[in-house]
Amino acid sequence: MRLLDRYRKISLLALLLIAGKANSQVYFKTASFKIGLGKEGELTELTDLKMQKNYLYRNEVAYLLNIKIDDKIIHPNALLWHGKSSLISLSYPGNIQAQIKVAQNSSYVSFEMVKISNADHIQLVQWGPYPTTIGETIGEVVGVVRNKDFAIGIQALNVKTLGGNTTIDNDIQPAFEGFTNGNIVDISKDQQNKQMFRGDVAKPMPYGSSLQAYCRNRNTDRVIENWSHARYIAPAYTEDGGVVGSKLALFGVASSNALNTISTIELKENLPHPMLDGVWGKQARNASESYLIMSFGESNLQEAMDLTKQAGLRYLYLDDPFETWGHFKLKSKEFPKNWESLKACIDMAKAQDVRIGLHTLSNFITTSDAYVSPIPDKRLAKVGYSQLTETIDATTNEIGIKDTSYFNQFANNTLKACVIGNEIIRYGSISSAAPWKLLDCQRGAFGTKASSHQANDSIGKLMDHAYKVFLGNHELDQEIAKTIARLFNETGLMQISFDGLEGCWSEGMGDYGKQLFTKTWFDNLAPELKGKVINDASNPGHFFWHIYTRMNWGEPWYAGFRESQVQLRLKNQQFFRRNLMPSMLGWFSLKSETSLEDIEWMLARGAGFNAGFGLSTRIESLKKHGRRDEILKAIKLWETARLNGFFTEAQQQKMQDVKNEFHLQMNGKGQYELTPVYNAYLVYGQKIKQPGEPTYSSYEFNNPAEKQPVEFIISLAPKKDNDPEVLFNNPSIAINQQETISLPVNLKSNQYLYCDGQTVKLYNKQWQLLQTLHLSAPLPMLVKGKNEIVFDGSYSGENGADVKIEVRCKGIAELLQPIAKNEKEKVAKN
Numbered sequence: 113m114r115l116l117d118r119y120r121k122i123s124l125l126a127l128l129l130i131a132g133k134a135n136s137q138v139y140f141k142t143a144s145f146k147i148g149l150g151k152e153g154e155l156t157e158l159t160d161l162k163m164q165k166n167y168l169y170r171n172e173v174a175y176l177l178n179i180k181i182d183d184k185i186i187h188p189n190a191l192l193w194h195g196k197s198s199l200i201s202l203s204y205p206g207n208i209q210a211q212i213k214v215a216q217n218s219s220y221v222s223f224e225m226v227k228i229s230n231a232d233h234i235q236l237v238q239w240g241p242y243p244t245t246i247g248e249t250i251g252e253v254v255g256v257v258r259n260k261d262f263a264i265g266i267q268a269l270n271v272k273t274l275g276g277n278t279t280i281d282n283d284i285q286p287a288f289e290g291f292t293n294g295n296i297v298d299i300s301k302d303q304q305n306k307q308m309f310r311g312d313v314a315k316p317m318p319y320g321s322s323l324q325a326y327c328r329n330r331n332t333d334r335v336i337e338n339w340s341h342a343r344y345i346a347p348a349y350t351e352d353g354g355v356v357g358s359k360l361a362l363f364g365v366a367s368s369n370a371l372n373t374i375s376t377i378e379l380k381e382n383l384p385h386p387m388l389d390g391v392w393g394k395q396a397r398n399a400s401e402s403y404l405i406m407s408f409g410e411s412n413l414q415e416a417m418d419l420t421k422q423a424g425l426r427y428l429y430l431d432d433p434f435e436t437w438g439h440f441k442l443k444s445k446e447f448p449k450n451w452e453s454l455k456a457c458i459d460m461a462k463a464q465d466v467r468i469g470l471h472t473l474s475n476f477i478t479t480s481d482a483y484v485s486p487i488p489d490k491r492l493a494k495v496g497y498s499q500l501t502e503t504i505d506a507t508t509n510e511i512g513i514k515d516t517s518y519f520n521q522f523a524n525n526t527l528k529a530c531v532i533g534n535e536i537i538r539y540g541s542i543s544s545a546a547p548w549k550l551l552d553c554q555r556g557a558f559g560t561k562a563s564s565h566q567a568n569d570s571i572g573k574l575m576d577h578a579y580k581v582f583l584g585n586h587e588l589d590q591e592i593a594k595t596i597a598r599l600f601n602e603t604g605l606m607q608i609s610f611d612g613l614e615g616c617w618s619e620g621m622g623d624y625g626k627q628l629f630t631k632t633w634f635d636n637l638a639p640e641l642k643g644k645v646i647n648d649a650s651n652p653g654h655f656f657w658h659i660y661t662r663m664n665w666g667e668p669w670y671a672g673f674r675e676s677q678v679q680l681r682l683k684n685q686q687f688f689r690r691n692l693m694p695s696m697l698g699w700f701s702l703k704s705e706t707s708l709e710d711i712e713w714m715l716a717r718g719a720g721f722n723a724g725f726g727l728s729t730r731i732e733s734l735k736k737h738g739r740r741d742e743i744l745k746a747i748k749l750w751e752t753a754r755l756n757g758f759f760t761e762a763q764q765q766k767m768q769d770v771k772n773e774f775h776l777q778m779n780g781k782g783q784y785e786l787t788p789v790y791n792a793y794l795v796y797g798q799k800i801k802q803p804g805e806p807t808y809s810s811y812e813f814n815n816p817a818e819k820q821p822v823e824f825i826i827s828l829a830p831k832k833d834n835d836p837e838v839l840f841n842n843p844s845i846a847i848n849q850q851e852t853i854s855l856p857v858n859l860k861s862n863q864y865l866y867c868d869g870q871t872v873k874l875y876n877k878q879w880q881l882l883q884t885l886h887l888s889a890p891l892p893m894l895v896k897g898k899n900e901i902v903f904d905g906s907y908s909g910e911n912g913a914d915v916k917i918e919v920r921c922k923g924i925a926e927l928l929q930p931i932a933k934n935e936k937e938k939v940a941k942n
Contacts, residue, residue, distance in 0.1 A: 114395050116768060124193050125888060126734075127480065129833075130183060131494060132144070132549065137149070137151070137156060137198075138191070138193040138700075139209050139214065139315070139649050140214060140216050140221045141832050142216065142218055142219055142221060142363065142364070142365075143161075143167055143218045143222075144160065144161050144219075144364060144365050144366065145158070145159065145160065145161060145218065145264075145363060145364030145365065146158075146159040146161055147221060147362060149176055149193075149200075149785070150190060150191070151190065151191055151384035152175075152187075152188055152189050152190060152191060153175050153177065153187070153188035153190070153191040153200075153202045154173050154174060154175050154176075154351035155168055155174045155175070155176065155190075155242060155437060156168070157366060158264055159240065160261070160363075160475055162366075163261065163262070163628075163761035165262070165751050167244045167245050167246055167262065167264060167320075167364075168242075168243065168244065168318045169243035169244060169245050169317075169320060169892070172243050172319075173187075173318070174240060174241060174242050174243050175187050175188055175240075176188075176191075176200070176202070176212070176223065176239070176863075177202060177210065177223075177225070177236075177237055177238065177239055177873055178230075178237070179210070179214065179234050179236070179237050179238070180207065180234070180237075180238065180278065180870070181206070181208075181233060181234060181235060182235075182349070185278075186204050186205060186206075186208075186240065186269075186507050187204070187257070187301055188202040188203060188204050189191060189203055189205060190202070190209075191203075191205065191541070191900070192634070193823070195641070197657060198213065198214045198216075199211050199213055199214070199226075200212040200213065200214060200223075201345070205606075206230075207229070207510050207612030208228065208229050208230055208234075209227075209229045209402045209847055210225060210226070210227065210228040210229075210237075210728055211225075211226050211227040211573065212225055212226065212229070213226045214786065215311070217371045217376075217380065219365060219376050219377075220267075220361045220362065220373065220376070220377055221361070221362050221363070221424060222359060222360065222361045222362075222381070222405075223239070223360050223361075223362070224269075224358070224359040224360075225237055225327070225355060225356055225358045225359070226356065226357075226359065227356065228355060229258040229354060229374075231329070231354060231355060231356055231618060232329070232354075232520065233332060234329055234354075234355050234482055235328070235329055235714055236278055236327060236328040236329060236355065237326060237327050237358055238278050238324070238325075238326045239266070239301075239324060239325040239358075239360045239767055240266070240323055240325065240694060241274075241277070241322040241323065241324040242264075242266070242314075242321065242322060242323045242324065242362075242828050243317065243319065243320070243321065243322045243931075244264055244321050245319060245320040245908050246258065246263075246264060246319050246320050247259075247261070247316060247317070247319070247320035247321050247416075247685045248260065248283040249316050249690055250309070250315065250316045250321050250690060250692045250852075251265075251313075251316050252309045252310060252311045252312055252313060252315065252690070252691070253275075253310060253313060253652045253653070253654060253691045254288070254313070254314075254375075254654070254691040254692050254693070255267060255268075255275050255314050255323060255368050255375070255593075255659050256692065257316060257320070257321040257323065257380050257692075258367045258370060260366065260367060261366065261367060262364060262365070262366060262367060263365055263366070263367045263369075263370040264312075264323065264362075264363070264364045264737075265323070265362075265363050265364075265370060265374070266314075266323045266324075266325055266360055266361065266362050266363075267360070267361040267377050267381075268314070268325050268359070268379045268654055269359035269360060269361055269377075269383065269625070269703040269895055270357065270358070270359050270362060270655075271627050271628060271631050271655045272327055272352045272353075272357070272358065272624065273325055273326070273358045273359055273360060273655075274311045274325060274326055274327065274328070274581055274623060274624055274627075274654065274655075274656030274657045275311065275313030275324075275325045275653075275655070276311055276313050276318050276324060276325065276326070276623075276654070277312050277315070277324050277326070277518065278324075278328075280393075280622075281334070281337065282336050282337060282338040282339070282344075282346075282617070282619055282622045283328065283620040283622025283623055283624055284339075284617060284622070284623060285310070285311040285312065285313075285516055285623050285653070285654075286311070286424060287308060287309065287310050287311070291634070294334070296777070298540060308683060308687075310652055310687065311652065311653075312708060313325065313654045313787075316861040325360055325654075325668075326358075327354075327355050327358035328355070328624075329354040329355050329932045330348060330349040330350065330352070330621070331348055331350050331354055331437070332348050332349055333345060333346065333348050334346045334620070334776045335496075336620065336857065338617065338620060338622075338694075339524055339543070339575075339617050339618075340521070340523035340524035340613075341518075341521045341523070341524065342494060342516055342521060342622060343495075343517050343521070344495055344496065344518075344921055345494065345495070345496045345497070345518075345620060345623065345857070346512070346619075346620025347585065347586070347619075348784035349586060350425065357418065357707050358503055359379065359381075359830060359895055360892060361377050363377070363684050364539070368694065369393060371395065371692050374394075374685075374692070375392055375395070376404075377903045378381060379657060381839060383658045384631070384634055384643070384658040384659045386642075386643035386645075386659070386661065387643050387644065388644065388646070391654065393643070393723070394692065394693060395692070395775070396694075397755055397757070398687065398755070399646070399661050399662055399694040399723035400662060400694040400695060400696060400723060400755075401427055401428045401646070401720065401724050401728065401755070401841045402425055402427075402718070402724040402726070402747075402751055403425055403426075403427035403428065403469070403607065403724070403726055403727070404416075404419065404420045404423060404425055404427070404428055404429065404431075404668075404727055404729065405429045405431045405448070405471075405699065405726050405727060405728040405729065405731055406419075406428070406429075406431065406728070406729050406731060407430065407431055407432060407433075407445070407730065407731075408428075408430065408457065408731065409443070409445065409446025409447055409453075409457075410446065410447065410448070410453050410457060410939060412731060413444070413457045413460060414460075416428055416731060417460075417461060417464055417466045418453040418464055418667060419462070419731070419734055419744065421466065422741070422744040422745075422748070423744040423747040423748055423751075424744075424747060424748025424749075424751055424752055425748075425751065426465065426466060426467050427466075427467050427468075427605060427606070427607055427646070427749070428461065428466055428467070428468055428469070428924060429468075429469045429470065429471065429609075429726065430468065430469065430470040430471065431469050431470075431471050431728065432471065433446070433447070433454075433471070433474075435478075435480075436478045436480055436482075437472070437473050437476045437477055437478045437481060437483035437581065438476075438478060438481035438482065438483040438484075438489065438592060438593065439481055439482050439483065440472070440479040440483075440596065442454060445608040448528060451599060451603055451678065453605045454468075454605075455602060455603040455604065457815050458603050458604045458605060461548045461592070462604065466602075466607055467606040467834070468478050468606060468607070469538055469605060469606055469607020469608055469609075469646065470605060470607070470608065471608075471609050471611060472483060472596060472608060472609070472610065472611060472612075473581070473590050473611050473612040473615070474592075474610050474611065474612045474615050474616065474629065475583055475584045475588075475589045475593075475615045475616055475629060476577060476579060476581040476583065476612050476615050476617070477492070477581055477582045477583060477592075478581055479527075479580065479581065480558070480560045480580065483522070483582070483584075483588070484536070484558050484559075484560075484563065485558050486532050486559050486560055487534050487560065488536050488560060490559075491530065491584060491587050491588035491590060491591075492573040492574055492575075492582050492583070492584065492585070493574070493576070493582070493584055493585045493586050493588075493618035493619065494531075494572040494573060494574060494575060495518045495519075495521070495572075495573040495575050496517070496518025496572075496573055496586070497518065497570055497571065497572050498514050498515040498516070498518065498519065498540055498564060498570075498573075499512040499513065499514045499515075499567075499568050499569065499570060499571065499572070500512065500513060500514075500532070500566070500567050500568060500569045500572050501514055501547065501548075502567050503564065503565065503566050503567050503569065503722075504564060504565050505564045506555060506562040506564055507510065507555065507562070508553070508555075509551075509552065509553040509554075509555065509572075510549045510551055510553065511537065511539070511549060511550045511553055511708070512547055512548065512549050513548055513549070513571055514548070515548070516542050516548045518573045519539075519542060519550065519573050520542045521786065524576075524577075524578070525576065526577065526580055527574070527575060527576040527582070528540065528549070529557060529558075529574045529582075530571050530572060530573050530574055531571070531572050531574055532568065532569055532570070532572075533563070533565060533566045534560060534561065534563070535555070535556060535558045535560050535561060535565075536556075536557045536558050537550070537553050537554065537555055537556075537557060537740060538553065538554040538557045539551060539552060539553045539554075540552030540553075541611060541840040542879075544922045552637075556876060558932055559934075570673065573616045577612075577615060579612075580726045581617075583615050583618035584618065584619075585618070585619055586619040586621065586625060587730045588615055589616055589618075589619060589625065589628075589629050590628070590629070590632050592629075593629045593632040593633040593636070594631070594632060594633075594636050595779070596608070596633050597632075597633045597634075597635075597636035598636070598639050599643060600637060600660050601636075601637065601641065602637075603763070604641075604644065606641075606643070606644070606645055607645060607646040608645060608646075608647045609645070609647070609648050609649060609664065609918040610629075610630060610647065610651075610660075611628045611649065611650065613626075613629070613630070613649050613651040614626070614631045614651055615676065616628075618630045623653050623779065626651065626656070627655045627656045628652075630647075630649075630656050630659050630786045631655070631656075632708060632867065634659050634890045636857050639744075641683045642808070644901045646661045647659065647660050647661055647698070648660055648661055648663055648664040649663060649664075650663065650664070650665035650810075652691070657691070657693070661694065662688075662693055662695075662696050662724075663684070663687075663688065663693060663696065664696035664697075664698055664699075664724075664726065664756055665680075665684065665699075666680055666681040666684065666698020666699060666720060667698065667699055667742040667788075668699055668700050668728065669701070669787060673700065673701070673706060673710040673713075673714070673772070674885060677698070678770060680698075680736065681697055681698050681856055682715075684698070685721045685723065685768075686852065686870040688723075694723075695723035695724075695761060696723050696724050696726075697714070697717060697720045697721070697723045697724065697725040698717055698725065698726070699725070699726040699727075699728050700714055700725055700726070700727055700728065702729040702730070702733065702734070702743070703726050703733050704733045704734070704736040704737045704878040704879075705877050705878060705879070706737070706740050706743070706878075707739075707825075707879070708743055708746060708879075709773070709825070711743050711746055711747065712774065712775060712776070713770075713773055713862060714772070715747065715751070716767045716772070716773065716774045717767065717769050717770065717778070718750065718751075718754060719750060719754045719759050719763075719764065719769070719774075720759075720763075720764045720765070720767030720768035720769075721764070721768060722764070727747075728925035729757075734842035736877070736878045737878055737879055737882075738875060738878055738879035738880030738881055739875075739879040745845060746776070749777070749778060749784070750776050753776065753784050753928060755928070758826075758928040758929040759786070759928065763786060763926065764790070766895055768858070772784055772788065772792075773788070773789040773791060774787060774788055774789060775778070775787045775922065778901070783928070783929070784928035785923075785924075785926070785927060786922075786924040786925065787922050787923060788817075788922070789920055789922055789923070790815065790816055790817055790917075790920070790921050790923065791918055791919060791921075792811075792813045792918070792919045792924075793916065793917070793918055794809075794811045794813075794901070794903065794916075794917040794918075794919065795829070795914050795915070795916060795917070796809050796890070796903050796905070796914065796915040796917060797914045797915075798907050798910075798911070798912045798914075806904075807904060807905075807906070808902050808903060808904035809902070809903055809904070810900060810901070810902050811899060811900075811901045811902075811903065812898060812899070812901070813894070813898075813901055813919050814897065814898055815894045815896055815897060815898075815899055815921050816896070816922050816923065817894075817896065817922060817923040817924070818923075818924070819893055819894065819895050819896055820869065820872070820894055820922065821869040821890070821893055821894070821920055822845065822847060822867065822869070822891055822892055822893070822894050822919065822921070823867050823868055823869045823919070823920040823921060823922075824845070824866075824867045824918060824920060825863070825864060825865070825866055825867075825917075825918040825920070826843060826855075826864070826865040826915060826916070826917050826918075827859075827864050827865070827912055827916050827917070828859060828861050828863070828913040828914070828915060829910075829914045829915070829916040830861050830913035831913065833910060833911065834911055834913040835910065835911045836861050836913075837909065838908055838909040838910070838912035838913070839860055839907070839908040839909075839912075840859040840904055840905050840906070840907055840908075840912060840913075840915055841857075841858045841859070841860070841905060841906045842855065842856060842857070842906065843855045843859065843865065843904070843915070844902070844903070844904045844905060845892060845901065845903055846869065846892065846901070846902040847892035847899055847900065847901050847902075848892075848893075848899055848900055849900075850892045850893065850896060851889050851891050851892070853887060853888075853892055854888070854889075855872060855887075856886075856887060857874055857883055857906070858884060859874075859915075861913060862877035863875065863876055863877070863882070864876075864879070867887075867891065869891065869922075870891075870925055871884060871885075872884070872887060872891075873885065892921075894921050901919065903915075903917060
């Protein structure tokens with residue numbers, strides 16, 4: 113240590129001792145929590161006052177606030193408390209002094225950095241990490257850790273204070289696997305004890321958990337690793353004042369009071385506090401309302417609304433409305449007057465109590481948008497820059513550049529596009545050795561004009577996305593966010609999903625850019641809309657938590673109705689609960705082939721987790737569906753029961769298991785009846801036998817319910833090499849040596865034999881009724897316990913598809929909470 117530095121340090125400590133103000137301990141209290149700080153700014157306790165239990169993990173030294181200089185984290189070495197002004201003074205090596213304003217409230221304590229010396233050279237300030245011995249429930253996004261008795265949490269009190277750790281220069285919160293003791297439902301063995309954590313505002317640790325946040329100084333350009341680019345320019349951003357003003361709340365309350373405490377913090381600290389129908393969004397039952405997703409326009413809006421209302425839903429969501437992203441021009445066929453046409457649709461919907469929403473890709477900019485063509489906007493995001501080595505004309509297709517380091521990164525480089533002046537150029541590859549050249553160039557790309565350029569002109573590598581779109585820098589993203597808000601203000605839209613929020617990483621500010629984007633949208637909503645628009649995403653964030661209504665992801669495009677991303681959907685329910693937010697199941701696809709049983713399977717999961725869903729469909733698909741009315745009626749019945757809280761906790765626990773199925777109906781007394789459904793899946797394959805040799809197959813089904821007529825669904829399950837012309841003729845079923853029942857039908861591919869325990873019907877692939885079968889004998893009975901099922905039939909040719917037989921039976925119905933009088937009247941009216 114230099115002599116001057118030693119003198120300064122000794123002098124400072126001497127002055128503090130002389131003044132009698134070098135407190136060995138300072139405490140801050142709320143009604144339920146005590147925070148202790150030692151003489152060097154270290155935490156000494158995080159105590160639950162009621163139980164007198166200190167939850168601070170004592171085997172690690174944790175400081176209230178660290179700083180980063182020259183890429184090194186520096187801890188404070190002295191603390192001085194000014195009681196009259198409620199200021200903490202922290203001293204750091206290098207004669208750096210920081211002042212932190214403290215406000216003690218009844219439910220939380222806030223800390224705000226109000227002054228720091230040498231501020232321009234501070235790379236960042238780091239709140240924590242604060243280690244706790246609580247490890248039962250880790251809310252990695254909301255920043256709250258809980259056990260059955262107590263919760264400790266942090267809240268960033270402005271958007272520039274980022275929740276999480278500081279180990280990554282690009283400010284993108286990490287996703288990582290951790291271990292959990294939570295409820296496991298149908299997860300493969302290798303995944304049963306793991307959860308995917310989406311951030312580290314709160315992080316599981318071997319001793320329990322840690323809580324952390326930070327604020328970065330962005331006063332200079334930085335070159336960082338970002339979004340699969342080893343080199344990416346993060347431009348300076350000085351509008352937020354740097355590290356001064358970073359502010360944090362720290363609280364400890366009974367676990368049951370954690371959510372109410374955050375509500376209090378939002379209101380006191382002027383954070384976003386969205387209200388839905390008069391209730392705070394994070395506690396509003398309506399926050400998890402389900403919705404119908406489809407394409408519509410002026411000409412067929414009424415059809416779409418009729419289907420929405422028939423399903424008992426209030427929200428109708430427009431899935432793909434835009435011709436371009438960026439300026440958000442609507443498809444002219446459906447909306448001939450652009451936003452004006454959409455407003456007319458929304459006004460019409462409001463009159464029928466239907467709320468319209470739509471889907472965006474956040475800051476994604478289509479290559480035909482006015483931000484790109486014919487003159488590219490200067491604010492399109494750039495990976496980095498170089499200079500031309502020589503003058504080129506409008507036809508040059510090999511372009512020399514001085515430095516290829518920003519241009520030869522191909523991991524996330526779909527369009528291979530760069531910009532010089534007002535011209536966008538695409539290149540195919542880069543020369544393998546100097547002199548460096550962009551090869552196979554396409555001039556005047558995306559409707560821009562090819563032109564000549566001079567040596568030493570700047571050339572920028574445009575950032576793009578695999579969706580074949582460009583992205584914005586911070587300034588352009590802010591403009592796009594305001595445009596989306598203006599779209600809502602001018603039309604009255606009431607729902608949005610910020611898909612593709614990761615696009616905001618193009619700004620080089622990671623999650624800060626993402627959260628600034630959504631905050632700007634929120635701040636620019638008209639007063640009559642602010643906080644009342646349901647908004648969600650699949651990319652969470654700590655400050656964003658205060659804005660969004662819910663998270664909602666799980667996609668239907670990758671497998672069957674019950675298989676597509678089912679484990680992700682189930683793990684998400686634990687993520688939602690860990691992070692104190694409403695539950696959602698994600699999107700499902702309702703096609704003309706979707707069965708009522710599949711829909712009830714989904715609805716039971718929604719009831720079990722109290723989770724809504726988005727149901728993607730088409731007007732044309734529903735017109736073709738032969739059991740459409742039954743499906744929409746079931747949605748209405750289940751969602752009414754769920755949103756009114758009719759299901760008991762025990763019933764919900766059973767419905768969380770994807771193996772359990774249920775049927776919900778209303779009896780003649782206007783009561784909801786929940787009936788468990790038990791089933792088994794059997795497969796009968798074509799057998800090549802000698803003449804006269806039996807072809808039947810025997811199966812065993814253990815019926816946990818009482819004696820009842822058999823129910824079944826029979827279909828062919830063809831494979832690629834099966835002959836689609838082969839029929840399965842006259843299927844027969846015998847149970848426990850009862851009289852065999854023969855079904856007089858020749859079953860084709862894409863047909864269903866459907867028995868509800870009373871009748872047997874033949875449906876086509878789209879569930880349109882083809883025939884009601886007349887049976888020669890009563891349906892065989894299933895007894896309680898073991899049943900022997902004998903199945904037989906004949907194929908009309910060779911290489912026929914397997915026969916899939918689903919045997920079903922019903923358990924004892926349970927009555928749900930009686931519905932209210934006004935609900936009875938509503939049901940009777942409908």
